[in-house]
Amino acid sequence: MRLIKELGAWFEARLQIAAPIRETMQHRVPRQSASWAYVFGSAALIVFMLQLVTGILLALLYVPSAGEAWNSLQILNHQVTLGWFIRALHGWGSNFMIAIVLIHMVQVVLLGAYKFPRELTWVVGVLLLLMTLGMAFTGQVLRFDQDAYWGLGIGASISSRIPVLGPWIVNLLLGGPIIGGATLSRFFALHVFVIPGSLLAFVGLHLLMVLKLGINEWPMPGRVVRRATYVEEYHELIRKEGIPFVPGAIAKDMFFAGFILLAIAACAAYFGPFGPSGQPDPTIIQTAPRPDYFFLWLYAVLSLLPPSMETPVLLIGPVIVLGALLALPFISGEGEKSWRRRPIAVLTILLVAVSLGTFTDLAGHAPWSPVMDAGSAEPIPDAYLKGRTALERQGALVFQAKQCHNCHALSGAGGQRGPELDRVAVHLTQDQLIRQVIQGGGNMPAYGKNLSPAETTALVAFLETLHPAGLAPARDASRASEGEGGPH
Secondary structure (H helix, E strand, O other): OHHHHHHHHHHHHHHOOHHHHHHHHHOEEEHHHOOHHHOHHHHHHHHHHHHHHHHHHHHOOOOOOOOOHHHHHHHHHHOOOOHHHHHHHHHHHHHHHHHHHHHHHHHHHHOOOOOOOOHHHHHHHHHHHHHHHHHHHHHHHHHOOHHHHHHHHHHHHHHHOOOOOHHHHHHHHHOOOOOOHHHHHHHHHHHHHHHHHHHHHHHHHHHHHHHHHOOOOOOOOOOEEOOOOHHHHHHHHHHHHEEEHHHHOHHHHHHHHHHHHHHHHHHHHHHOOOOOOOOOOOOOOOOOOOOOHHHHHHHHHHHHOOHHHHHHHHHHHHHHHHHHHHHHHHHOOOEEOOHHHOHHHHHHHHHHHHHHHHHHHHOOOOOOOOOOOOOOOOOOOHHHOOOOOHHHHHHHHHHHHOOHHHOOEEOOEEOOOOOOOOOHHHHOOHHHHHHHHHHOEOOEOOOOOOOOHHHHHHHHHHHOOOOOOOOOOOOOHHHHHHHOOOOO
16 A cells, blocks of 8 residues: 555646546536436546547557458458457447437537537537547448448548539548548548547537536526626526535446447347448449438438438538527527426427438338439430440440449430430540549549449440430530641
8 A cells, every 4th residue: 555655646746637627527417417417427427438449449450451451350340359349349439429429419419518618618519429420420431231332422522512622522521532542531530530529529528618618407497597797696596506516416427428338348248230231332323322220311301302402401501500500599598497397498309300200211112312213224225326436335244334324314214313324425525425434523433442443444435325316415626626737
């Protein structure tokens, strides 16, 4: 014991952390706030620590490469001792963390904990929610299976629609215009370094503000928040009814956090890890990719929206929602905290919950993009093969083998997911066709990694023949001018 005390004194003389730790443990909280309703914040912190530990263990064996990521997860699932369990803990921990953070934010709204003087605490909490969702999305991409590939393609398509910044954001996320070798490296860096580092910083700031401003008192009907008097009234409440956080309030927090950890372990052991499903391949389009559970509602919204509404909803909707969340404490920073006297807050929470639940349920049978009822065996009409060169016929074989017919129709026969191609050569030049095939765009995936240069050349040669008789195909005006002796 003497040796331990001497070691402790040696470290304390240099670190001087005993006083801050003691102050943190003994900071007083309202007696009524030491209840089961206030355990979600600490539970989210504990689950985040679990994610850090399991994430570090997985990063030791995961290979962030388009060619090896899927294989490394198979090795973790089947060859590494308890590798499947660590993956399952990490996956289920992500789901539990999102659920706990959402519940915590709903609780903050209902109990008015965002009001003065805790406006900045709420703003940081909103940013923490966005980072948590970002961790979930980047984690799904790192599985790099069919769902991850198509989910990433949809995410890139959404990002590309942002005015001015869209192409830059896509290039930043993918490491280029298409999903390729640099893509997983980018998402690995986001998932392992950038977002967790930001989370740690904002969690520290969030805890600091909780310590400095105090835990929200239990809202009583008729106890109104006024900026001029609230701080004085809160300190008076703490002086009369406050109790030390340790041991007065920590017991419930630790019990609930322990229960959550056991629940995560039970789900991990019983249900196992998430994926990976089939290897990513954009030529396999007879698939119905589904995102992870907390993004299913968004999948249903995008599936059921009319095409003309997709871009406005995708670009304007998130801005409105995020703006409303960030503005909430500044618009409604005073007044009643009790949910019993705030019917608008209660009805808003119920409306959002019912809407998200309904769309999540609809995602189980919502169509993926427009109707697709064609099979790869759908033959190319004979009219598109007569009089074609050997290269153009080879392109028709590529069109058939890569199942382009499942998405695109010719003469009304074929898929409806993408546009009909009968007049594609009128609208796109050769260079534009090559770029579209290799890089993708809109709802079309990039085929640059799945077609050889010879296959791309042949396919584009066939596509250049797709124009009505008597109507010339599109040409590059600059090249045409150069062919006539240069610009004038």
